[in-house]
Amino acid sequence: MTQPEKEFASFRDPSGFLFYQDEVLYRQVNQAYQPHYDRLMDSGLYQALIEQGLMVAHEEVEGISTPQPDLAYKVIQPEMVRFISYPYEWCFHELRSAALITLRLARLALEHGMILKDASAYNLQFVDGAWKLIDTLSFEIYEEGEPWVAYKQFCQHFLAPLALMASKDLRLNLMSRLFIDGIPLDVASKLLPLRTKLNLGLLTHIHLHARTQAKYAGKEVRREEVEGKISEKSLMGLLDSLRNTVKGLGVRISGTEWADYYDATNYSETAFEEKKALISRFVDQIQPAEVWDLGANNGEFSRIASDRGIFTVAFDIDPNAISKAYIQARKDRETNLLPLVMDLTNPSPGLGWAHKERQSLIDRGPVSMAFALALVHHLAISNNVPLPKLAQFFSEVCEHLVIEFVPKSDSQVKRLLASRLDIFDDYTEAGFEAAFKTQFEILQKAPVPESERTLYLMKVKQS
Amino acid sequence: MHIIILLKPLAYLDPSTGSFIIQMLLAGLLGIAVGIRIYWKKIVAFFRRGKGAGVQDELDEMDEYGGKDDASSIDQDEE
Numbered sequence: 249m250t251q252p253e254k255e256f257a258s259f260r261d262p263s264g265f266l267f268y269q270d271e272v273l274y275r276q277v278n279q280a281y282q283p284h285y286d287r288l289m290d291s292g293l294y295q296a297l298i299e300q301g302l303m304v305a306h307e308e309v310e311g312i313s314t315p316q317p318d319l320a321y322k323v324i325q326p327e328m329v330r331f332i333s334y335p336y337e338w339c340f341h342e343l344r345s346a347a348l349i350t351l352r353l354a355r356l357a358l359e360h361g362m363i364l365k366d367a368s369a370y371n372l373q374f375v376d377g378a379w380k381l382i383d384t385l386s387f388e389i390y391e392e393g394e395p396w397v398a399y400k401q402f403c404q405h406f407l408a409p410l411a412l413m414a415s416k417d418l419r420l421n422l423m424s425r426l427f428i429d430g431i432p433l434d435v436a437s438k439l440l441p442l443r444t445k446l447n448l449g450l451l452t453h454i455h456l457h458a459r460t461q462a463k464y465a466g467k468e469v470r471r472e473e474v475e476g477k478i479s480e481k482s483l484m485g486l487l488d489s490l491r492n493t494v495k496g497l498g499v500r501i502s503g504t505e506w507a508d509y510y511d512a513t514n515y516s517e518t519a520f521e522e523k524k525a526l527i528s529r530f531v532d533q534i535q536p537a538e539v540w541d542l543g544a545n546n547g548e549f550s551r552i553a554s555d556r557g558i559f560t561v562a563f564d565i566d567p568n569a570i571s572k573a574y575i576q577a578r579k580d581r582e583t584n585l586l587p588l589v590m591d592l593t594n595p596s597p598g599l600g601w602a603h604k605e606r607q608s609l610i611d612r613g614p615v616s617m618a619f620a621l622a623l624v625h626h627l628a629i630s631n632n633v634p635l636p637k638l639a640q641f642f643s644e645v646c647e648h649l650v651i652e653f654v655p656k657s658d659s660q661v662k663r664l665l666a667s668r669l670d671i672f673d674d675y676t677e678a679g680f681e682a683a684f685k686t687q688f689e690i691l692q693k694a695p696v697p698e699s700e701r702t703l704y705l706m707k708v709k710q711s
Numbered sequence: 712m713h714i715i716i717l718l719k720p721l722a723y724l725d726p727s728t729g730s731f732i733i734q735m736l737l738a739g740l741l742g743i744a745v746g747i748r749i750y751w752k753k754i755v756a757f758f759r760r761g762k763g764a765g766v767q768d769e770l771d772e773m774d775e776y777g778g779k780d781d782a783s784s785i786d787q788d789e790e
Binding site: 301302341344345349352365379385395396399400456458460462463464465467468469477479481482484485486488489492495498512552575578579623 | 718726727729731732733734735736737738740741742744745748754766767769770771773774775777780
């Protein structure tokens with residue numbers, strides 16, 4: 249038995265913390281949180297949350313040694329989440345869903361005499377095709393009259409990025425990567441176009457909110473001035489107003505960067521089906537526990553794995569393609585697909601305190617199998633990454649690799665090279681194989697029929 | 712001297728004074744809005760009857776109420 253070890257990112261909330269014991273994740277509930285925990289469990293709120301699939305379930309466990317036993321009230325073992333994703337990796341529709349779920353959690357809590365004390369987007373995860381709260385200690389006993397302590401956080405984590413994405417550009421979701429506790433409202437207010445002041449929700453919850461914050465910054469307010477001023481009905485009204493504001497924000501999923509991709513490639517119908525059959529064969533041969541599809545577009549090939557019951561993360565740089573993948577996954581209640589926006593030329597770094605609060609992409613691996621389909625030419629030619637560096641990256645990310653080599657004679661590569669000097673002398677099938685053989689063992693190689701492309705199944709060499 | 716003692720012992724987020732004040736300012740209005748909304752929903756539901764729900768509506772339905780099991784649930788909304 250090893251020493252219990254605290255989860256690094258779990259330090260803000262004095263209600264408890266996460267820790268690992270023998271590679272199992274537990275959560276300590278501190279004595280300070282006892283009345284709130286008991287209320288959660290006894291009021292019917294916990295049961296309602298689990299029945300509605302809104303929170304990860306947990307079991308109370310005994311006899312587990314914890315890093316801080318003197319503070320402990322209880323130790324619980326929460327349901328495991330296979331992959332932790334972050335709001336800056338979500339598409340608009342994912343963030344919007346998470347926002348509505350957060351408000352639903354807050355309403356449900358109020359109906360049970362509790363209040364959601366945290367409205368952090370990091371507390372939600374898309375698990376088994378549904379959004380779930382992963383922080384069991386997010387509720388506290390509600391006392392009528394008190395304001396919503398997480399109001400600012402909700403506006404910063406959800407409303408500000410959603411409004412910026414809806415009214416400016418979908419890529420502004422990346423701003424959440426700059427500000428660990430959500431986009432400050434004064435920044436959002438300055439960046440949002442003037443017309444958002446005509447939207448009553450955005451006018452109050454962002455623009456006026458930011459102004460009031462500035463006006464009262466550093467000022468002291470007596471308890472009596474605020475206490476008892478916000479009735480439960482008003483609080484419900486606030487949650488409702490936020491909900492309507494979120495629902496009023498929408499984006500059209502127009503032609504995506506890759507929307508017509510499958511038509512513009514030199515794939516024939518046969519090539520497409522043959523490629524699918526080859527990948528299926530590789531997946532069945534290796535039977536990976538998890539798959540990352542790097543450059544997944546709308547998840548067409550990711551679903552080869554996820555439809556087999558293999559948990560699959562579909563990454564793509566195009567937020568529209570990820571929105572399409574997400575909407576389909578959510579509508580069809582697909583339980584094994586997690587679509588995420590990711591620029592592989594600049595993937596999510598380690599962020600927050602000591603770079604460790606939010607993990608980098610590589611730190612969340614390695615995964616048993618990665619797909620890199622129709623991807624290599626984008627990284628090698630559009631982004632000038634030398635093939636040996638590509639091989640190195642993939643060897644850090646996965647144990648098995650299904651990778652497609654797209655030669656210069658392919659129409660897609662021709663298009664990439666049309667507007668620039670061809671400085672890629674070693675970009676040939678032989679050059680590709682030589683580079684990857686330093687890190688991988690090539691298990692299988694198969695041409696994609698009726699195309700110029702080749703599919704490989706590789707395995708990382710044991711070092 | 713005025714001291715900020717708004718926070719309950721466990722509240723560890725900085726909620727910002729301004730964020731409290733604006734809630735207070737909005738409180739009256741929002742309370743009234745809840746009352747109006749119940750009737751408003753009924754009016755909207757009446758006019759929307761028969762119109763097919765879009766993709767976004769379908770997702771909202773799932774996010775807000777866990778998805779519809781039958782066609783009538785969209786009118787139930789809440790309350």
